[in-house]
Amino acid sequence: MSVGERRPPGAGGNDIRLRGFDDRVTVERALAWVDRHAARLGAVEVGVAESVGRIPATPLAALADYPPVDRAGEDGYAVRSDVTVGASAYNPVLLRIQDAADPLHFGGTALVAAGEALPRGADAILGFDAAQAVGPTVEVIAPVAAGMGVERAGQQLHAGASLASAVRPIRLHEAGLLASLGIDRVSVLARPRVWLAVAGAKPGAGARAAGDAHGPMLRALIERDGGTVEVSETGASVRDAIPRGVGAPGADLVIATGRTGTGPDDEAPLALAEAGELVIHGIALRPGGSSGMGLAGGLPVILLPGDPLACLCAYELFAGRFVRRLGGRDPGLPHATREAEVGRKIVSAVGFVDVCQVRLVAGRVEPIGVAEFGGLASAAGADGFVVVPAALEGYAPGARVTLYTY
Amino acid sequence: MSVGERRPPGAGGNDIRLRGFDDRVTVERALAWVDRHAARLGAVEVGVAESVGRIPATPLAALADYPPVDRAGEDGYAVRSDVTVGASAYNPVLLRIQDAADPLHFGGTALVAAGEALPRGADAILGFDAAQAVGPTVEVIAPVAAGMGVERAGQQLHAGASLASAVRPIRLHEAGLLASLGIDRVSVLARPRVWLAVAGAKPGAGARAAGDAHGPMLRALIERDGGTVEVSETGASVRDAIPRGVGAPGADLVIATGRTGTGPDDEAPLALAEAGELVIHGIALRPGGSSGMGLAGGLPVILLPGDPLACLCAYELFAGRFVRRLGGRDPGLPHATREAEVGRKIVSAVGFVDVCQVRLVAGRVEPIGVAEFGGLASAAGADGFVVVPAALEGYAPGARVTLYTY
Numbered sequence: 001m002s003v004g005e006r007r008p009p010g011a012g013g014n015d016i017r018l019r020g021f022d023d024r025v026t027v028e029r030a031l032a033w034v035d036r037h038a039a040r041l042g043a044v045e046v047g048v049a050e051s052v053g054r055i056p057a058t059p060l061a062a063l064a065d066y067p068p069v070d071r072a073g074e075d076g077y078a079v080r081s082d083v084t085v086g087a088s089a090y091n092p093v094l095l096r097i098q099d100a101a102d103p104l105h106f107g108g109t110a111l112v113a114a115g116e117a118l119p120r121g122a123d124a125i126l127g128f129d130a131a132q133a134v135g136p137t138v139e140v141i142a143p144v145a146a147g148m149g150v151e152r153a154g155q156q157l158h159a160g161a162s163l164a165s166a167v168r169p170i171r172l173h174e175a176g177l178l179a180s181l182g183i184d185r186v187s188v189l190a191r192p193r194v195w196l197a198v199a200g201a202k203p204g205a206g207a208r209a210a211g212d213a214h215g216p217m218l219r220a221l222i223e224r225d226g227g228t229v230e231v232s233e234t235g236a237s238v239r240d241a242i243p244r245g246v247g248a249p250g251a252d253l254v255i256a257t258g259r260t261g262t263g264p265d266d267e268a269p270l271a272l273a274e275a276g277e278l279v280i281h282g283i284a285l286r287p288g289g290s291s292g293m294g295l296a297g298g299l300p301v302i303l304l305p306g307d308p309l310a311c312l313c314a315y316e317l318f319a320g321r322f323v324r325r326l327g328g329r330d331p332g333l334p335h336a337t338r339e340a341e342v343g344r345k346i347v348s349a350v351g352f353v354d355v356c357q358v359r360l361v362a363g364r365v366e367p368i369g370v371a372e373f374g375g376l377a378s379a380a381g382a383d384g385f386v387v388v389p390a391a392l393e394g395y396a397p398g399a400r401v402t403l404y405t406y
Numbered sequence: 407m408s409v410g411e412r413r414p415p416g417a418g419g420n421d422i423r424l425r426g427f428d429d430r431v432t433v434e435r436a437l438a439w440v441d442r443h444a445a446r447l448g449a450v451e452v453g454v455a456e457s458v459g460r461i462p463a464t465p466l467a468a469l470a471d472y473p474p475v476d477r478a479g480e481d482g483y484a485v486r487s488d489v490t491v492g493a494s495a496y497n498p499v500l501l502r503i504q505d506a507a508d509p510l511h512f513g514g515t516a517l518v519a520a521g522e523a524l525p526r527g528a529d530a531i532l533g534f535d536a537a538q539a540v541g542p543t544v545e546v547i548a549p550v551a552a553g554m555g556v557e558r559a560g561q562q563l564h565a566g567a568s569l570a571s572a573v574r575p576i577r578l579h580e581a582g583l584l585a586s587l588g589i590d591r592v593s594v595l596a597r598p599r600v601w602l603a604v605a606g607a608k609p610g611a612g613a614r615a616a617g618d619a620h621g622p623m624l625r626a627l628i629e630r631d632g633g634t635v636e637v638s639e640t641g642a643s644v645r646d647a648i649p650r651g652v653g654a655p656g657a658d659l660v661i662a663t664g665r666t667g668t669g670p671d672d673e674a675p676l677a678l679a680e681a682g683e684l685v686i687h688g689i690a691l692r693p694g695g696s697s698g699m700g701l702a703g704g705l706p707v708i709l710l711p712g713d714p715l716a717c718l719c720a721y722e723l724f725a726g727r728f729v730r731r732l733g734g735r736d737p738g739l740p741h742a743t744r745e746a747e748v749g750r751k752i753v754s755a756v757g758f759v760d761v762c763q764v765r766l767v768a769g770r771v772e773p774i775g776v777a778e779f780g781g782l783a784s785a786a787g788a789d790g791f792v793v794v795p796a797a798l799e800g801y802a803p804g805a806r807v808t809l810y811t812y
Contacts, residue, residue, distance in 0.1 A: 164786070173785045
């Protein structure tokens, strides 16, 4: 058993209950396990209206120029610009109104609305400030230069231009563009389907317990990362729920929360070892260090701690990364980041990656609570978090850190 | 008719078709109209799992301390710390295992799991590295200080502490916290319900036209701003659809897109004037200047232009602001902002607020296309946009601007 990444499966080798973790896997090794096992899912077709926020299966490119023809960029009268030379209020040029579908006659003009194709022979649009209809003719009182008011074929897009990249979700105005190009269906990556088993409250905790916090939070986290919760069992025995999830059809990933620690009822790692292989249990992370991961029936299973803040942190680092990778998203933390200066010392333990909830006070970062006991309340009051690498014992005031913002 | 904010209702005064806008309302006045008419909606109760992303009707505060009692912060043995003084591997202290529900006997210890209430009389938790069970007793091989491993009552939250503010959406870990405090239902503001009428394609444009782009985009925009689309009519005659929306039950706002300009078929302003009152039509904004707004049957109606990029910009400034205000959100643009330096001149028209699509090139902002004709493709290729105030004719290279990021 090298650094704990491979314990022999079975209750004996995996049972750290009442003993404690004597070795822990580094966060890097746990991330590497996720990266090795989270294979990008296949493609599905969706309507363009449902494509917002999805990842294209392949980069999307324009099939043709857009607009396909020269067209009016504004409402007005389509003209041959050369006939307007010298026009003024004192010397108006008179043009005869004709149908916009016909090529422009000599001395003719056609009323067009913005977005309509230009009549053949027209090269400019006169706005209504420069051209007013008087019966069957238009009085032009100002000249117009060739090209004015005209949107050229291909001006917005040339054939082959990128419409949406295959590495980030389709943005809403990109979906609008696809729709305006006549694209009805888009091939996007399937949503990762998560089978979620949330351990119920522990007895005697005196309050509603951790388990109740996980359901709403994990569902929102999984959806934020592009996944869907196919089944959510709350309060089920984790020992029963894990094999049930592994055996259920239609899931890409099983996430179980709670019962991962060293207490007598912490049966989740045992259940995974019995159902398949517990590859990692115990990670040098605070909070969230009792997380585990493994495979059962060919399905990846991630065990998250029961403490809500630990669950949140371990989800973000490991389970969320798995979901994001399955769905073809950027596997990194999805939070917006910014550089910030530390205002009050951030304490961390050497050898552990610490996820520290922080608030901004006068633009500087200050820790909330301590890593172990801040609880979800510290995250609820936080502006974001700072990740302290294992090699550091924290950050002194004045240090520059990356703030992951909520 | 002062600066055009109040035209006498009726086809005569409102019909700018084939004439053009001879006066335009400033963006500020249009925003002020939105702010006057968008009243915060009432409250509804939702389950805590559905509260993520919703705005609390009132600030949420903790009703009691959390945790309510001193409890174990980790798995281990609950002890009176003073009995462990002097304990070592050579001189272990032996404690008798008892039930955690009973007050701690002298010389007793109880196994507790993280999150469980501390037995009366206990003041510290010994981890399994310092305490191992041997039959009915526990061998303690290291001393523990009072308070170690204990999460104090109220350590996470004192009664009255803020759980979620009433000005921004409930974050997912806040919902988790609410759930863990035993809160099942949350009073949140109702979702603004939008009746959406999207004008169909114009004939002769040679391609799928603007109207097709609006449905997916506007639905996604409205949902991003916390609203729901109750009815969406695409391709309907705007002249028919506006009165139908105004008469429909259960909408808080009607948004109609298309047919707002100066072309012969631009009937949306007329339809609003006939159904009620067209208060504003024509705004000093590019793109999006043909937008309008008014009231009909007591319901606000916002008219957005048919050009997709103009529609997007006018939605963001006016319709989106209306939706955000109805739902109690920050009415400002919802995009993350950052300061950036202009790399290539941004051209704008004095007297108009210009919304300029830009990309970042080597960290500096460069315009994409021109405000009038960039089309949705310019937004799809953009990293964000810059808003140029009406008083300026643009920004020179080196100027510092606020970038609204996509």
